[in-house]
Amino acid sequence: ILNVEQSPQSLHVQEGDSTNFTCSFPSSNFYALHWYRWETAKSPEALFVMTLNGDEKKKGRISATLNTKEGYSYLYIKGSQPEDSATYLCAFGTSYDKVIFGPGTSLSVIP
Amino acid sequence: EPEVTQTPSHQVTQMGQEVILRCVPISNHLYFYWYRQILGQKVEFLVSFYNNEISEKSEIFDDQFSVERPDGSNFTLKIRSTKLEDSAMYFCASSEGGGLDTQYFGPGTRLTVL
Numbered sequence: 740i741l742n743v744e745q746s747p748q749s750l751h752v753q754e755g756d757s758t759n760f761t762c763s764f765p766s767s768n769f770y771a772l773h774w775y776r777w778e779t780a781k782s783p784e785a786l787f788v789m790t791l792n793g794d795e796k797k798k799g800r801i802s803a804t805l806n807t808k809e810g811y812s813y814l815y816i817k818g819s820q821p822e823d824s825a826t827y828l829c830a831f832g833t834s835y836d837k838v839i840f841g842p843g844t845s846l847s848v849i850p
Numbered sequence: 851e852p853e854v855t856q857t858p859s860h861q862v863t864q865m866g867q868e869v870i871l872r873c874v875p876i877s878n879h880l881y882f883y884w885y886r887q888i889l890g891q892k893v894e895f896l897v898s899f900y901n902n903e904i905s906e907k908s909e910i911f912d913d914q915f916s917v918e919r920p921d922g923s924n925f926t927l928k929i930r931s932t933k934l935e936d937s938a939m940y941f942c943a944s945s946e947g948g949g950l951d952t953q954y955f956g957p958g959t960r961l962t963v964l
Contacts, residue, residue: 771950782854782941782955783893790950828893835948836881836898837906843892 741765743831745841752819753849759815760844762829766810771832774803774814777843778825786814786827819848852876854956856942862962863932871927871959873942882925883943883953884917886910893941899925900948932963 744763752758764772771790775783787796792807800817816823826845830838855874863869875882884896897907899917916928925944929936939958945951 773953775955782957785952785954788950788952830893832950834906835950836883836900837908838895838953840885840893840895 741768741831741833741839743829743839743841745827745829745844747844748842749845749847751847751849754819754821756819756848757815757817758819758846759813760827760846762812762814762831762841764810764812764829764831764839764841766808768833769807769810769831770834771838772805772807772812773830773832773838774812775828775830776825777828783828816846819846821848821850824848852954854942854944854954856940856956856959858959859957860960860962862964865934865963866931869929869932869961871929871940871942871961873925873927873944873956874923875925875942875944876946876954877923879944879946879954881905881945881948881951881953882917882919883945884927885941885943885955886938887941888935888938896927929961932961934963937961937963 774786777783787803789805794805802815805812826843828843830840832838857872882899887893897911941958942956943953945953
């Protein structure tokens with residue numbers, strides 16, 4: 740059974756702090772790695788899709804890296820703001836159109 | 851901005867009843883997905899659909915489940931005989947291409963089976 744792990748489970752940071760969290764996935768059968776941001780009472784919102792080992796993507800203060808050989812991806816948030824508070828999900832694509840989600844990291848940014 | 855819509859937002863049903871959850875994907879998208887999230891648990895992939903047929907499904911997606919694109923706009927998930935454990939949030943998503951493309955999620959339907 741393919742499993743995707745995320746750590747930490749939850750994180751509380753002060754406004755202005757930078758933070759990062761990890762997604763671990765199987766290093767075999769890799770197709771793509773997705774990151775989503777999910778605010779309470781809203782739909783998951785796509786942040787990044789990464790496919791190549793060594794990929795780095797950036798969107799504003801959020802960036803992500805990918806290591807497919809060792810099976811992990813990091814998501815970084817620089818200078819966290821209260822509006823960054825959400826659950827961050829990674830999803831491991833095992834084929835063209837099937838993904839396995841991790842349990843998420845819940846981020847709370849304290850003003 | 852185009853968005854994925856889902857109806858109803860909340861469905862309450864009795865165990866053993868059939869339910870149909872409806873989704874309207876973004877109009878130029880070709881790939882459609884259903885996911886579910888049982889309260890307190892991970893989002894789980896159920897099925898992907900392309901070119902009017904299922905392209906992938908998970909072990910959760912057994913004979914009780916079916917999907918259909920009955921017309922050019924709707925994408926439905928049917929659960930034939932609901933069980934208590936089917937209570938969950940069901941999300942529809944669509945993407946223009948397949949796995950390398952961004953998936954856009956709908957707001958979800960909360961299914962409660964009594």
